[in-house]
Amino acid sequence: MENLKFTIEDREIAELLGRQNFSTKESAVFELIKNSYDAGSETCNIYIDDHYIKIIDTGKGMNHEDFKTNWMHVGKSNKGYKDEINNRIFTGSKGVGRFALARLGNHVKVLSKKNTENAIIWKTDWITSGFEETNVDFDQGTYIEILDLRDKWRSKDINELIEFLNRAYKSKEMEVFVHFKDNEPHSIQSKFQNLKIGVNYVTKILLNYNSTNKKLTVKTESDEFKSEITEIVKPLFATYYKEDFSMEDELKISSEIEDIDFYLTDLGNFSAEFYFGLEKQPKETAKKFMYKYNGLSDLNKGIVLYRNDFSISSFDGKKDWLDIASRARKSPAAASHLTGSWRVRLNQMSGFVMIDKKRNANLKDMANRQGLEEDEFYQVFIEIIQFGISRFEKNRQSIIRKIVEKNNIENPNEYEDKKKLKEFLKQPTTITKMSKQEIVSLATEIKEIQQEAKERSKVFKESELKHKYDVRILNVLATQGLRASAVAHELQNKRNALSSGYQDVVNALVEYGFWEKLNSDEYTRVSYMNVPKTLENLEEINVKLIAFLDVILNKIEKKKFNSKVESIESAVKRIIDIWKQQYIWIDFEIIVRNEIQREYKFTDDVFEVILDNLILNSIQHNEMKDKLLIKIIVEIIGESVSINYSDNGVGLHRKYNNDPKRILEVHETTRSDGHGLGMWIVDNTAHMYGGKVIDINGENGFNIQLTMKG
Template identity: 45%
Template sequence: MERLKYIVEDSTIAELLGVQNFTNKESAILELVKNAYDAQANNVSITFSDRSIVIIDDGIGMSKSTICENWMHVGKSDKGYSLSGTEDNDGRVLAGSKGVGRFALARLGASVNVYSAKKGEIPVKWTTNWSESILDDLTNEENLPLGTRIEISALRDRWTEKSIKNLINYLSITCNDDRMQIKIYPNFGKGVSYIFKKPQIGKNFVTQIGLFYDASELKLYYTIKSDEFSNLAKNYCRSLDLQYFSNDVSILEELAGNTEIDSSDGELYSMLKELGNFSAELYFSLKTPTKQDVERFCYNYSALPDRYDEGVVLYRNAFSIASFDGEKDWLGLNQRSRKSPAAATHPTGAWRVRANQLSGKVEIDKKENYQLRDLANRQGLEENEYFKLFVKIITIGIAAFERYRQAIIRSIDKKNAPKPSPTTPMIDQILRGRNKEIHLTSNETKALAQEISVVKAESKSFQDEKESTEKKYRYDVRILNVLATTGLKASSIAHELKNDRNSVSVNYQYIVDALKEYGFWEDLCSQEYTEYSYKNVPQLLSRNKAINQKIVAFMDTMLDEIEKKKFSPRSLSVNSIMENIKANWMRDYASLLINLNVDESVYFETSEDIFTAIFDNLILNSWQQNKASSQIVINISIHKVGSLLKIVYEDSGVGLPPKYINDPMRILEVHESSRENGHGLGMWIVHNTIRMTGGDVISIDGHNGFHFNFELGEKL
């Protein structure tokens, strides 16, 4: 038996792990900068000329044994977590680990000379053209300064002024540690400076979002510091702190039942523990708010002198991870905003931050977050289940900021509601006498000019309101069109089945009677013929009967709900509508007990679909949340006060899921659901319908059962 080892040509390794492995020339330079950092260098310089690149660092250098045993051993690395136990250690977490980073040299040039001097060792020279490599002792160069000098020639890329400036910007973003100074020659007046080192509110951004995930507690702590809104905004947001907000989220409760996470609750718990602690500091700002929006929303800034627009960068200790350096929307922010494109002013839709509005850094650790693993080529991370969980936790923190900011915007926007049309006596006078010659005094001319100015402003205000309303309804219609299409398909099927309704409802009894008449029934009910459930005819027929009853209920409900008259506004008896809703639900769901407290004399100017849209969704939610219970008690109280209906809806169930207990208004947001396969549209429809009537949600509580307090108006 002979043990074999693969033999790979040097030129093939250089091509695969160097030329083809690095996505761009900047990432290859970064790999060599990381090598200098790992060598504990305080300084590294990179000099470009037409024919070469020279990289010099003052690190610990390499000896002959280091070159032979590590540098020339592909896939082997002597780099652990840090250089602990050595006099050279200054606490740096080593960036390398794969043993392939040296092939960045092959990406940059076809010929390389490396000179290196290590304390107490003879300096060495390593030379390669990627077909063969030669190692020499530099016995006559014992005074060579400690560190490493790399000369790269036969360059594979042109390094122009523009590309060198791009490199400086790239290194400024990808480096997250100032223990090593990076100098570029020529630098064209620019230097490498760590972009997020000294962030300034009002200069680089308007809001800072701090996140810290504690894996021991399975909690995400978040802090929001903002200077986005002026002091004037405080007049419209008296219950909100416009400058500071902090809280925490139980991630286990937040993700319970989440279908995007492919794991059981027990697996999720373990994964959240294993993920490890991490932190983030994100910076929000609008790219170009208009002068009109600055006034409308009381913004503090119309422009920032040095706005961050680098995107969100993922750092593992001192350096960013390739492909997560801000260029790529790796958090999926734009995808989130496409799913929920509502403006921040939308009264019921969920606003989502866009990728170009957020910059900042997410920081992980080589040891702490070992489950977030580099790809073999070090050009990204494995997008495994841990990575998906990691991204999900960050977006939960971003969602907390989105809710905070949207609450402020909604409060401020109330002042922008259309005002009554101004009186225009001078214009009216002119219009009344339009066929007559009109002579105006100086004061009348001034008055006329003032009226025209007011009318123009009012016209602009109405135009803005029109555009805002159109945006709102475009968003609503997109969601409702999906539901309407599903409903139309179902109603079409219900119409087709309508002619078979009688057969469906009575066939069970016909079949049983026929079997009795022919003398088969008693035999079929005997133990001999009922031993196996799949051959148990009476049981199968009984199950069929129950299914048929559900089909009949579905047909009746579908055909009843789409009657045209239900959408016509008129004076309706509230008690009659509610009794009908109660009867329908208690007929189809034996576990429901609905108690009504409604004055029989109350009539309300509305349409029937308003009540069915609201109460069908509320009752359905109560049943779905508590369907394991033998009985669900629902109490509905309705009283008319002035032009409003005051309504309290309560059930005796388990209440709200833990993630909503401290922030119950979240259940009104679109796509919020704690149920597996839940669409999260039911309560959004309820809220939208309530607001459409001119009413509003007053309070929600989910501690002992579910309590929903709201008002309905007569505006349709």
């Protein structure tokens, strides 16, 4: 059989692997910088003028054999993982980077010389190519000249190139200089060098993923708040945070990836470094939240993905590849929101993620080199990073919430009475008799009112956003409830058939003389043909359907939202009696202490929302238990109502051991079919009535303590 090889025209190769493969002229220049780096050069000088681009390095150069067997062999790379001589990890591997030249110009000349060997010159117009020995005036390195440029290069383009390279190139091992016409050369410096806390950012977030034990270490170093913050939180908590998380536990439920253990192991170790900062805030806001710095410079650099100090194309900081903006839109709660989850905004975060060519080989380049293949490894990679960011968000929000709580306690009546203003409004003519000092005092009071009005307006807008966020979630649940109630009303008309259907069928079979025969061994041996057993199962389902009807139709009665609770003990017992009818495998113990007969501030539905969600949570996590004990202790202390709820079930999942209150976050769940809203609703309801969740413990069964003002 005759051996054949594909023959491809040079012009077509240049078109496919040059012009179409490099989407921007900046990325093409960047690719040629990589070649200089891989050659071991200490410097790379880029000269750009109206009619040419020159790239000069002092690397090891190429000889006759290199040009013939490597340079002219498309798709072949002589680069392994690391250059053992200079300890640099090679950036190239596919053998197509040289076609970046075709993206930049129609005519190219390459002069290259290895130390002590003859220099070689290679020329091409992308139709024909050739090389020969020549003489050069340098000892070692490569000189590239590109003519008949495809793009115009103006000052604006040079600035964009420099900005791009500052983001895309992070190494200090090779100096890169950009020369434009007769201007002074510009040295490329990584955007992430020499950043200072309090100048460029207020918090640094460090992530380190270890694929061996599948753990993510999250660490933050912060100087966001004034020293007075130590009156509210522990000094170390405000400035430093570190915790390890099992990604196996965290992602097994939330991720859509099957066999996630495999991907977590084979993904490989990687790290990330992010910088958080705030834009300039109104003085009152900065004071209110105890911000140490008000406004930072030059923070918005994007998040860059580096593979060994070189950014991956389309991950150079311009693209929101971590979906920071999308996360914020889905959860728009402010950091001061008492129950909603705050998400960092796109303009508040910059930084980089570091992966390795060998260690993270499963994060593969796309065929056109314009990004990464978005396969399962990539998805798990993104999910790990997003989880790490969420831990910073939660930690910061917990501090902000403590500040809000302190402000509310210290300033129950936020604004003092304005004496001079009251006097003036009562009798305006008194202004003519006021002294200069009194008029100044009056003007000050008016200015304070104006400032208060601005602050109130801002608080109102924040409150509006908070409620919009809550309503969005609750609307979904309400809609589901209305759909369920519509079905319940339809089934209510069939209630008699549901309650008596089983007995009616049995009576009919007895009367026809079939029942005794159907109960014989012959007809009950095969389970799916066992008529009596099938009827019993249907009867059990009918009983549950009737209970469902009672629950649904009872929950949406209008009077429940209007009638105030007069007896907590009676309200709790009414709720529990319904659950007892449905779940005979649950025992309830109810204790109500210090209650006196009075009308409380909340209505029947409030207790139902809290207890129903807690009981449902216990049932769903303990369905395999034969017997479950639920204990509810309600204690009235002055105006406060304290609820202690506990069960003897399996308790909390191990991932909540260090932070049990995490279960209160929106959509936090360990069940694959769960929505993660039940405990959030409990927490939200407590806050609506001036209370909060005091404590959660999940070691010996599940235990939660919360308060409300009644």
